[in-house]
Amino acid sequence: MDKSAMFTLTYGLFAAGVEEGGKKNACIINTAIQATSDPMRMHVTMMKSNLTTQLIRKKGSLTVSVLSLDCPLEVVASFGMRSGRDCNKCEGGGFENDSNGNPYLTQNTIAYMSLNVASMIDLGTHNLFICDVIEAEKLGAGQPMTYxxxxxxxxxxxxxxxxxxxxxxxxxxxxxxxxxxxxxxxxxxxxxxxxxxxxxxxxxxxxxxxxxx
Ligand SMILES: Cc1cc2nc3c(=O)[nH]c(=O)nc-3n(C[C@H](O)[C@H](O)[C@H](O)COP(=O)(O)O)c2cc1C
The missing domain is CATH 2.20.28.10 (Rubrerythrin, domain 2)
Structure with missing residues (x-):
């Protein structure tokens, strides 16, 4: 099997955000996908080892921020290449809270969705969260960044x-x-x-x- 064939699949690039027990955190994901439109549902696939995943499991909700094409690499690295266990990724600002109190990015972002977890499938290394979309807003013009x-x-x-x-x-x-x-x-x-x-x-x-x- 040529595993690199999997990289020909088209993904977007997103930040998954959550606040639980006073800890605000976010990480980069490429696995946010619309599942159905009525009811509006999405799913995200999250590594169990990520702090964000563990917070989402406790809270039962999250946000998905859709990164813009002009989002600097540093932003991707800041949220996708270090863990909130070692730093406070949300300390610099640039966030607002959704109705669940979960943070979404207000910069380098063209839209966000608020998700409530409806069910979870254990994939071994990952959790697949199937979610109801309870809010969705566009934050600006521009193109989304793809993987x-x-x-x-x-x-x-x-x-x-x-x-x-x-x-x-x-x-x-x-x-x-x-x-x-x-x-x-x-x-x-x-x-x-x-x-x-x-x-x-x-x-x-x-x-x-x-x-x-
Ligand atoms: C381009 C890119 C795509 C990623 N996609 C995912 C993903 O779909 N699911 C996931 O759980 N982690 C994904 N990650 C990894 C997390 O962002 C990374 O492990 C992060 O450091 C976790 O931070 P946390 O421990 O604060 O949650 C991706 C990282 C990058 C750079």
Missing amino acids: ADYRALKTGGSVAKAADKKTDAPKKKTWVCSVCHYVYDGDIPFEDLPDDYKCPVCGQPKSVFVEEV
């Missing part, structure tokens, strides 16, 4: 620059964590990393990385 846009930003510095690179230069191989989509960008060639190398974002072993051209 492909994010990948282009990671490798080219900007979506436009990455698009140029695609046509002008030979394609560079990259290694991507198939669990959390972290893109390895270290100086040591990926093949030369020790066998006990782990994804710095989700802690999965080297073997779950997939070579992407």
